[in-house]
Amino acid sequence: xxxxxxxxxxxxxxxxxxxxxxxxxxxxxxxxxxxxxxxxxxxxxxxxxxxxxxxxxxxxxxxxxxxxxxxxxxxxxxxxxxxxxxxxxxxxxxxxxxxxxxxxxxxxxxxxxxxxxxxxxxxxxxxxxxxxxxxxxxxxxxxxxxxxxxxxxxxxxxxxxxxxxxxxxxxxxxxxxxxxxxxxxxxxxxxxxxxxxxxxxxxxxxxxxxxxxxxxxxxxxxxxxxxxxxxxxxxxxxxxxxxxxxxxxxxxxxxxxxxxxxxxxxxxxxxxxxxxxxxxxxxxxxxxxxxxxxxxxxxxxxxxxxxxxxxxxxxx
Numbered sequence: 262x263x264x265x266x267x268x269x270x271x272x273x274x275x276x277x278x279x280x281x282x283x284x285x286x287x288x289x290x291x292x293x294x295x296x297x298x299x300x301x302x303x304x305x306x307x308x309x310x311x312x313x314x315x316x317x318x319x320x321x322x323x324x325x326x327x328x329x330x331x332x333x334x335x336x337x338x339x340x341x342x343x344x345x346x347x348x349x350x351x352x353x354x355x356x357x358x359x360x361x362x363x364x365x366x367x368x369x370x371x372x373x374x375x376x377x378x379x380x381x382x383x384x385x386x387x388x389x390x391x392x393x394x395x396x397x398x399x400x401x402x403x404x405x406x407x408x409x410x411x412x413x414x415x416x417x418x419x420x421x422x423x424x425x426x427x428x429x430x431x432x433x434x435x436x437x438x439x440x441x442x443x444x445x446x447x448x449x450x451x452x453x454x455x456x457x458x459x460x461x462x463x464x465x466x467x468x469x470x471x472x473x474x475x476x477x478x479x480x481x482x483x484x485x486x487x488x489x490x491x492x493x494x495x496x497x498x499x500x501x502x503x504x505x506x507x508x509x510x511x512x513x514x515x516x517x518x519x520x521x522x523x524x525x526x527x528x529x530x531x532x533x534x535x536x537x538x539x540x541x542x543x544x545x546x547x548x549x550x551x552x553x554x555x556x557x558x559x560x561x562x563x564x565x566x567x568x569x570x571x572x573x574x575x576x577x
Contacts, residue, residue, distance in 0.1 A: 263545055264309070265351075266290040266318040268339055269330035270302040273353050277328060277380070278306050280537045284545060292318035315339060319346045326548055328380070329353060333434070337362050344373040349548050351378045355429070355437045356561060360569055363562040370558075378544055378554055379561035383438040384445050385539035387530025388514030392501060395508050396447045401521035402505030404448060407473075407481035410497040410512055411439050414490035430465035433568065436485040440471070440571070441564045443483055445556075449476040455571035471571045 263286060267274040270293045281287050288309040293299040296313030303311040312318040319327060319342055326349040329339045337357050343350045344366075356379045357363065370377045383389060396404055415435070432440075432455075444450050456470045467488045473481040491497045497512040506521020514534045517527045533539055540556075547554040 262286050262288060263326060263548055264288045264290065264324050265326045265328060266292055266312070266321070266324040267328045267330055268292050268315045268318060270298055271330060273330040273380075274302070274328070276535075276537060277330070277541070280541045281545075282306065284541065287545065290318060290321070290324055316342070319343050319348060325349060326351065333358060333429075337366070340366055340377065341369050344369040344375055344377070347373055347375065349376045349378075349551075351380050351544060351548075353380050354441075355433055355565070355568075357565070358429075360562055360565040363558070363565065367558065374551075376548060376551060376553070377558055378547070379556070379558070380540065380544075381438065381441050381556055381561060381564070382536040382540045383442045384556040384560075385536035385543065386442070386514050387533060387536065387539070388510060388517065389442055389446065389536070391517050391527060391529040392508065392510070393447050395501065395517075395519060398523075399503075400506065400519055400523050401501060401503030401508055403477070404475070404479040404501060404503050406502040407443065407446070407448075407479065407500075408502075409439060409443065409481070409483045409499045410491075411436070411499075412468075412484055412486045412489040412491060412497065413495070415487040417487065429572075431467050431487040432469045432471070432485055432571065433466075435487070436469060436471075436483070437564060437568050439483050439485055440567050443471075443473050443481050444564060444567055445560065448479055448481075450474070450567060451476055453567045453570045454574040457575045466575070469571070469575070473567075 270291055281289060289306060290310045291299045291302045291308055292312035292315050299311035318324060327343045329336050329352040333355050336352050340350050340352055366377055451474045454472050457466050458468050468486040471483040499510055499512045501508040508519045510517040514529060517529055519525050543554045
């Protein structure tokens with residue numbers, strides 16, 4: 262039995278609950294700073310129990326894993342507390358405020374003999390898996406350009422709009438998922454730089470253009486925004502261009518069209534476009550066996566290093 266306690270009862274917890282509720286041998290607990298809120302959440306989710314504080318959940322012997330689903334500025338403290346109590350930890354993205362925080366967590370993880378996993382569902386997106394295959398097989402020849410259109414209008418009415426809780430702007434809070442996507446397609450990143458269209462240093466970014474230089478000579482661009490919408494009501498097109506063709510795909514992952522050494526049109530993983538189910542199918546066995554999942558700790562640290570590199574270049 263894997264007993265998981267969610268710290269925080271917000272959007273991320275709701276998403277993960279949907280994927281975990283049907284898994285065999287998984288029991289779910291919920292913790293909030295409001296016991297009434299946690300109890301209501303547990304009742305609706307048919308959970309195993311509720312806690313009126315994060316500390317209570319971390320200390321409970323029935324719980325072997327905690328999911329840190331609170332604002333990013335609280336992640337490090339809660340992760341270290343859970344490890345000190347002998348729990349495995351799954352921490353939401355962005356996991357910590359700085360890449361150097363991973364070193365602190367690594368030491369605590371190793372001392373506790375437990376695992377720390379970063380809930381990066383974009384690594385597990387069926388579209389990411391499909392593009393890895395396109396690149397590995399050479400379907401479009403040698404990759405030259407990767408262009409990701411991740412522009413959207415997103416109103417920020419909760420803690421995501423509060424720098425003291427979110428820890429950063431749009432690219433930090435949401436765009437880090439796309440940095441993971443760009444960095445984990447099988448093309449090793451040599452360096453990353455960024456531009457802040459219309460913004461000023463010191464202000465939370467709303468729109469970013471990040472450029473990735475890959476080993477082998479390919480270049481990738483990521484256009485990410487919370488203030489520029491799509492003319493097709495959320496549908497956006499991205500592409501991978503190679504020396505012998507191109508792979509065009511709907512950015513979220515609805516469809517993929519390949520024209521090159523082989524031609525095909527596919528609908529990768531229509532039942533799990535965001536990759537949450539695939540992530541938990543990897544995480545739960547890894548937690549039970551106390552081993553690294555496919556998306557490991559070091560890869561998550563590398564994502565944060567790339568994010569910091571983009572921000573550093575924007576500030577310059």
